Amino acid sequence: MIRVLMTILLMYLSCFTLVAYQKCDHKVEGTVFDLRTGEKLPFATILVEETQKGTVSDIDGHFEITNICQDEVELIISYIGYKTNTHHHDFHHGSPIIYLAPEDYSLQSVVVEGELLRDGKVGQTTSTIEIDKLTASSHNLGQALKQLSGVEMVSTGQNVNKPVIHGLHSNRILIINDDMRHEFQNWGTDHAPEIDPDQFQSIEVIKGAATVKYGPDALGGVILLHPKKLALHESINGFVKTSAFTNGMGGSISSQIHAGGHKISGTFGVRSMIQGDLRSPDYMLSNTGKKETSFNAGLRYHMPKMDLELRGSYFSQELGILRGSNTGNLDDLIAAMESDIPFYTEEFGYAISSPKQEVNHSSIKLKGKYYFANSWLETTYGLQLNNRFEFDVRRGANNETPSIDLTLLSQNLEIDFFHPKIIGFEGNMGLSLMMQDNNNNPGTNTIPFVPNFNTSRLGFYLIENKKIGNATVEFGTRYDWQTSSIRGRDNNNDLFFDNVDFGNLSASLGFQYSFKDKLFRSNVASAWRPPSISELYSFGRHQASIEYGFWRYEELETGIATAEVLTQSDKPVKSEVGFKWINSLSGSKENISWEMVFYLNYIKDYIYATPRGITSTVRGAFPYWIYTQDDALFVGGDVSLDIQHTSNLSSNLSISYVHARNLSGGTFVGIPPANIRYELRHKFDLGKGKLTLGLTPAYTFRQFNEPEILELPDLLEIQKNNDQERLNEMDVFDIREVPEGYFLLNTNVNYALSQWIFSVSGSNLLNNNYRSYTDRLRYFSDDLGINIQLEIKYKILSK
Amino acid sequence: MKTKNPFYFLLFFTLILMSCSDDDVPEAENDEEIITDVSLVFSPQGGGEPLVFKAVDPDGAGVADLQVEGEITLAVNTTYELFIEMVNGIENEDISEEVEEEGDEHQLFFSFTNDLFANPTGSGNIEASAGTVNYNDQDENGLPIGLITSWRTEAAGQGSFRVLLKHQPDLKTSTSTSGVGSSDLDITWDIVIE
Numbered sequence: 002m003i004r005v006l007m008t009i010l011l012m013y014l015s016c017f018t019l020v021a022y023q024k025c026d027h028k029v030e031g032t033v034f035d036l037r038t039g040e041k042l043p044f045a046t047i048l049v050e051e052t053q054k055g056t057v058s059d060i061d062g063h064f065e066i067t068n069i070c071q072d073e074v075e076l077i078i079s080y081i082g083y084k085t086n087t088h089h090h091d092f093h094h095g096s097p098i099i100y101l102a103p104e105d106y107s108l109q110s111v112v113v114e115g116e117l118l119r120d121g122k123v124g125q126t127t128s129t130i131e132i133d134k135l136t137a138s139s140h141n142l143g144q145a146l147k148q149l150s151g152v153e154m155v156s157t158g159q160n161v162n163k164p165v166i167h168g169l170h171s172n173r174i175l176i177i178n179d180d181m182r183h184e185f186q187n188w189g190t191d192h193a194p195e196i197d198p199d200q201f202q203s204i205e206v207i208k209g210a211a212t213v214k215y216g217p218d219a220l221g222g223v224i225l226l227h228p229k230k231l232a233l234h235e236s237i238n239g240f241v242k243t244s245a246f247t248n249g250m251g252g253s254i255s256s257q258i259h260a261g262g263h264k265i266s267g268t269f270g271v272r273s274m275i276q277g278d279l280r281s282p283d284y285m286l287s288n289t290g291k292k293e294t295s296f297n298a299g300l301r302y303h304m305p306k307m308d309l310e311l312r313g314s315y316f317s318q319e320l321g322i323l324r325g326s327n328t329g330n331l332d333d334l335i336a337a338m339e340s341d342i343p344f345y346t347e348e349f350g351y352a353i354s355s356p357k358q359e360v361n362h363s364s365i366k367l368k369g370k371y372y373f374a375n376s377w378l379e380t381t382y383g384l385q386l387n388n389r390f391e392f393d394v395r396r397g398a399n400n401e402t403p404s405i406d407l408t409l410l411s412q413n414l415e416i417d418f419f420h421p422k423i424i425g426f427e428g429n430m431g432l433s434l435m436m437q438d439n440n441n442n443p444g445t446n447t448i449p450f451v452p453n454f455n456t457s458r459l460g461f462y463l464i465e466n467k468k469i470g471n472a473t474v475e476f477g478t479r480y481d482w483q484t485s486s487i488r489g490r491d492n493n494n495d496l497f498f499d500n501v502d503f504g505n506l507s508a509s510l511g512f513q514y515s516f517k518d519k520l521f522r523s524n525v526a527s528a529w530r531p532p533s534i535s536e537l538y539s540f541g542r543h544q545a546s547i548e549y550g551f552w553r554y555e556e557l558e559t560g561i562a563t564a565e566v567l568t569q570s571d572k573p574v575k576s577e578v579g580f581k582w583i584n585s586l587s588g589s590k591e592n593i594s595w596e597m598v599f600y601l602n603y604i605k606d607y608i609y610a611t612p613r614g615i616t617s618t619v620r621g622a623f624p625y626w627i628y629t630q631d632d633a634l635f636v637g638g639d640v641s642l643d644i645q646h647t648s649n650l651s652s653n654l655s656i657s658y659v660h661a662r663n664l665s666g667g668t669f670v671g672i673p674p675a676n677i678r679y680e681l682r683h684k685f686d687l688g689k690g691k692l693t694l695g696l697t698p699a700y701t702f703r704q705f706n707e708p709e710i711l712e713l714p715d716l717l718e719i720q721k722n723n724d725q726e727r728l729n730e731m732d733v734f735d736i737r738e739v740p741e742g743y744f745l746l747n748t749n750v751n752y753a754l755s756q757w758i759f760s761v762s763g764s765n766l767l768n769n770n771y772r773s774y775t776d777r778l779r780y781f782s783d784d785l786g787i788n789i790q791l792e793i794k795y796k797i798l799s800k
Numbered sequence: 801m802k803t804k805n806p807f808y809f810l811l812f813f814t815l816i817l818m819s820c821s822d823d824d825v826p827e828a829e830n831d832e833e834i835i836t837d838v839s840l841v842f843s844p845q846g847g848g849e850p851l852v853f854k855a856v857d858p859d860g861a862g863v864a865d866l867q868v869e870g871e872i873t874l875a876v877n878t879t880y881e882l883f884i885e886m887v888n889g890i891e892n893e894d895i896s897e898e899v900e901e902e903g904d905e906h907q908l909f910f911s912f913t914n915d916l917f918a919n920p921t922g923s924g925n926i927e928a929s930a931g932t933v934n935y936n937d938q939d940e941n942g943l944p945i946g947l948i949t950s951w952r953t954e955a956a957g958q959g960s961f962r963v964l965l966k967h968q969p970d971l972k973t974s975t976s977t978s979g980v981g982s983s984d985l986d987i988t989w990d991i992v993i994e
Contacts, residue, residue: 329981333982336979396898444829490826494831541861562863562864614863616863618857618860619835619836619986621983
């Protein structure tokens with residue numbers, strides 16, 4: 002293995018260091034704008050530091066300097082009446098866009114660096130949110146991303162939220178935290194990613210299948226978290242902000258600071274938040290408090306031709322889950338669901354007791370970039386440690402003992418080579434290695450829900466693109482192979498062992514074409530994911546239901562049996578393979594910009610859990626779910642429209658719809674219903690300060706594409722009559738009526754004065770009672786009532 | 801150090817870390833939550849052999865159904881003291897003892913065919929929460945637990961007999977009913993008095 006890797010690496014290095022010679026043929030071009038008015042700025046002076054070279058921007062703000070010898074230069078951009086800006090430019094980046102700030106203006110001049118189109122995203126539909134511009138009170142990643150069209154949220158109560166892209170979530174979408182896969186216990190809907198959104202500058206969502214570039218799991222899409230680049234030559238800058246909110250009587254404080262010198266730059270951030278019990282319009286949601294602390298630090302060392310970056314982060318979280326959702330047997334579950342207010346509803350408090358989750362996630366990442374003449378090599382190594390403890394309501398001392406206590410250690414190594422242009426083709430190829438070690442920590446006093454495992458995965462990919470006139474075509478291919486060794490305990494506490502391998506070849510084809518003021522993008526790609534360990538091996542009771550993984554049950558003529566632990570040869574389980582075709586057409590004309598998206602996602606061997614029967618135990622009757630696989634089809638579309646009505650008044654409309662079908666009959670539980678969201682914003686210039694008023698009405702429809710409903714009392718009846726046949730003939734079913742559609746009104750008032758930003762935002766202003774179809778706790782309680790949040794932010798500006 | 805190729809170092813470092821894989825197995829856990837064997841021990845007042853009726857669920861969370869062994873058969877005109885014995889057969893643990901220790905958050909409730917017994921009369925305290933059951937034990941707050949109860953038969957009859965153990969942490973009061981808390985045990989036997 003080592004030899005193979007070394008050889009590959011040596012090939013890269015020897016081939017391309019030879020061609021890295023120096024010539025004075027570098028060129029820099031860019032455009033200068035006025036930051037206040039957004040208009041092009043002619044006659045600005047651009048100088049290359051330590052040389053005699055320089056120029057003045059033309060009538061369109063455009064400039065060009067040729068015959069530069071150095072690979073990197075300092076550009077000094079100045080203009081009378083404006084703040085001078087120094088920008089570090091290297092020739093591996095695209096054309097800079099410079100925004101000069103007038104002397105009397107509170108903001109500083111900024112430079113936006115152009116990106117190169119070599120990211121394997123040709124033809125992909127993407128949307129990005131700037132964290133800075135988030136208006137609503139978003140305390141976690143799921144809530145923040147929900148504001149993008151086509152992205153919804155699946156939750157287990159109010160504290161556990163996961164993003165859904167075009168109907169898919171959990172281990173069908175991938176989270177890439179600054180070039181590294183975020184590795185966590187992603188298999189459960191109730192396991193949210195351990196990420197603090199405040200430390201990032203922007204979040205980008207790729208809505209197509211992107212396995213080729215990012216590896217397995219990206220069936221629905223990819224979420225890319227981008228921290229602010231560690232820029233050189235900037236004095237201390239960043240922000241400090243604090244917020245307080247009424248629902249949950251909580252607050253947060255966070256800060257992120259950057260600074261960069263000639264060769265070294267760094268960043269440091271910290272965030273802490275606390276929240277007590279939340280409230281629905283009519284009652285408290287007891288035991289829904291939360292505490293979070295996180296910090297991160299980064300350091301970049303820049304050399305000619307080379308960049309090294311080291312980042313570390315820590316995130317810890319303790320969160321309560323609605324006490325009234327923790328039930329015993331089927332009778333208890335019926336009683337809990339029929340109760341007008343959830344059981345165990347108490348006065349407001351900050352205490353968090355069982356059921357609850359405690360999670361901490363640490364990561365260290367080392368990134369290296371090495372530039373050759375017309376190509377570069379990127380290497381990322383990441384080490385992540387994830388600890389998860391889940392506490393159920395249990396007898397006596399066990400109530401303080403976690404019933405799930407898992408440690409997941411992941412290591413990822415990515416090597417990407419971006420090759421020089423060859424007969425018009427630009428592209429990159431790479432190698433990715435992953436090693437995971439998941440262990441159950443002793444002392445839970447319960448047989449582990451999932452076994453211990455070690456997984457190693459190796460992947461290779463190649464992506465190439467070519468520009469032909471106004472069009473760009475891209476194709477890519479990838480092969481992944483993984484092997485897992487599994488050690489678990491069966492129901493009698495006896496050990497079982499297995500080795501399981503999965504592999505897959507994926508491919509993608511992208512096309513984009515721009516004409517006049519429109520852009521058409523189309524991408525068709527395959528993606529895959531191997532079945533997760535929990536889908537294969539989960540066994541046991543979790544609250545009011547019992548779950549059996551693929552290899553923990555066997556189909557017999559008399560029903561199912563769970564005595565044996567099976568293997569791949571007893572019962573073959575296939576990897577899920579998805580084919581997603583996504584198209585978008587976007588355009589902008591004068592004051593209107595719009596985008597229309599249409600997609601088809603066919604997933605072969607889609608894995609899901611389906612209710613299969615009822616087993617009677619000493620505790621009473623329990624419904625049980627088994628894992629199974631069938632082909633599935635997701636079809637849908639998103640539309641968004643932005644209108645600038647006047648220079649101060651703007652609005653945005655977005656509509657999303659997804660239709661899911663189980664191709665062997667029926668549909669699935671929890672597919673996000675159609676929704677429509679409108680936002681109206683008005684800006685007021687109040688002398689020195691600027692006031693923005695925003696109003697966001699949003700309507701979420703009832704999910705009409707619903708599975709069969711079998712209410713629990715009917716299920717009990719079936720059990721009493723021992724009517725297995727009736728159960729067998731059911732497709733996937735839900736145990737409660739689908740909630741009605743609901744209307745929410747949110748608002749945001751924002752006042753910016755010099756470096757201060759004061760904002761007040763309100764969510765669910767009408768205090769409407771509603772339940773979200775994609776919230777697993779909708780069986781037990783209403784969703785959140787009105788919340789008012791105050792936030793004060795102070796921006797530290799670079800001098 | 802030659803800085804030209806820090807990737808060698810990086811790769812080396814990674815491979816060392818990656819080679820630390822292991823093959824450790826999860827430790828055996830004694831699952832203290834599971835009840836596999838339940839016995840109703842009816843001891844006739846004034847001596848005589850206790851009558852024992854069992855229900856067994858050997859596979860816990862497995863799909864195999866609970867087996868209720870036989871029916872409860874009691875004699876007419878007799879007063880019985882009922883002791884409910886719960887055992888975790890996988891770990892050989894006495895769950896009744898645990899329930900007694902944590903009596904302040906547990907209570908057993910009963911339901912039976914109407915007027916099957918002479919004392920208590922009625923049909924128990926599950927469906928009708930005000931119904932009577934003769935509890936012979938108490939928790940530290942003086943509230944009934946129900947591990948020990950007494951029953952008086954007179955006339956012959958038959959029907960069903962249901963035992964329900966509720967876990968009521970911070971919820972058990974003098975008025976808390978069988979609808980409160982979560983069920984740790986819920987079994988129904990057939991019963992004959994002859």
